Amino acid sequence: MTAKLLWFMISFVGIMASVPAIALLLILIFRPNINGFLSHHSLAAGVLFALYGMFVSVMFFWLQDLFIVFKPAAGTAPLSKTEVVNRLEKALGTPGEGKSIIDFMKTDDKMIITWSSSVDYFQVTNAGAKNMKRVIVLTFDEKNHTAYFLMKDKDWKWNISKDRFHFSLNYSLGIFAEYQTEIYPSVEYSENGRIRADMKRLTYNSNDLWNPVQTAALSAGWTLRGGMIPKFSHRLLFSLPIALVFFGMALFVTSLHPRSAYDTGATAVKGQGQEGQSDVETQLEKALPYLTNETIELSLDGIMRTPKQYISQDLRKAFVAYSNGYLARQDGKDDFKLKLRSFAQENGIEGLR
Numbered sequence: 001m002t003a004k005l006l007w008f009m010i011s012f013v014g015i016m017a018s019v020p021a022i023a024l025l026l027i028l029i030f031r032p033n034i035n036g037f038l039s040h041h042s043l044a045a046g047v048l049f050a051l052y053g054m055f056v057s058v059m060f061f062w063l064q065d066l067f068i069v070f071k072p073a074a075g076t077a078p079l080s081k082t083e084v085v086n087r088l089e090k091a092l093g094t095p096g097e098g099k100s101i102i103d104f105m106k107t108d109d110k111m112i113i114t115w116s117s118s119v120d121y122f123q124v125t126n127a128g129a130k131n132m133k134r135v136i137v138l139t140f141d142e143k144n145h146t147a148y149f150l151m152k153d154k155d156w157k158w159n160i161s162k163d164r165f166h167f168s169l170n171y172s173l174g175i176f177a178e179y180q181t182e183i184y185p186s187v188e189y190s191e192n193g194r195i196r197a198d199m200k201r202l203t204y205n206s207n208d209l210w211n212p213v214q215t216a217a218l219s220a221g222w223t224l225r226g227g228m229i230p231k232f233s234h235r236l237l238f239s240l241p242i243a244l245v246f247f248g249m250a251l252f253v254t255s256l257h258p259r260s261a262y263d264t265g266a267t268a269v270k271g272q273g274q275e276g277q278s279d280v281e282t283q284l285e286k287a288l289p290y291l292t293n294e295t296i297e298l299s300l301d302g303i304m305r306t307p308k309q310y311i312s313q314d315l316r317k318a319f320v321a322y323s324n325g326y327l328a329r330q331d332g333k334d335d336f337k338l339k340l341r342s343f344a345q346e347n348g349i350e351g352l353r
Helices: 003-028 034-040 044-069 081-092 206-219 232-256 260-276 280-290 295-304 315-328 332-345
Strands: 102-106 109-122 126-141 146-161 165-174 179-189 194-204 223-226
Touching: 034 044, 034 194, 044 223, 044 232, 081 102, 081 109, 081 165, 081 206, 109 194, 109 232, 126 179, 126 194, 126 206, 146 206, 165 223, 194 206, 206 223, 280 315, 295 315, 315 332
Parallel strands: 109 179, 146 223
Antiparallel strands: 102 109, 109 126, 126 146, 146 165, 179 194
């Protein structure tokens, strides 16, 4: 079980990281205008994030089907569900220390196997207790000779001393492997009045409960599979809220995203057409002193990546304004300045200083 869970988690983390890694690689190769996309297409960005969230959640269950499966040896003839249940009861019903430590509850298609233990301790000024309950739920599909399993943990403990009281209750559901040992020092009084110090131990190993279940089921010709939402339609319904959460997060993040310098230029161009303000160069020159070299480079790079047939007169003016502002800066990159002049010459743009 531990090895299967390890491979499951490694694969799941790899899938989660693969999509952002591929997106980053494409960005580095094609260098699109990310700022412009986030500013003008926030809805599309939200949809992409939502699809990513749904993809990750669906892949979580697909990896469960791939890794969390235990199959019987080839050629093992499957027994009936009744015989499988009888084998499980026989394997787990052996008394320990004079009493049975495993409880069973059966329905038409389910079997609930429960292991529980507790310990009480007393230290004169400090007393408490710890209870552990571990459950395996098997859902039988007799037609396909498959048993879907889930594991549940329910722990509670309390502690009281002269100055405080503590109580906690923990519950978990899923598929996991667990190894746990807790030691509690305790003081006990015997019948003859003597005091005896004792170290009380509460130990649990999930293999002690799982291995007999696995052996009994596989020897009966049945397959064991992870049972976290086995139906595909239910998995999609589970994925929808996750997609909505990713969608909302994307919209929130893009709403906080500052509009790029190119957007500022576009606003200035729009204002000129609507309100009769001065030309584009004048409008942009007012903003240039407040922009960093990186911001100007990003805006100019976006213009230079625009297909030649879509370079309007307004874009030409914006290019001239940005370029002159950048060329005048002593800390500008020389190779980028050469690139600007080369672009202007190739596209017949005049006005660079």
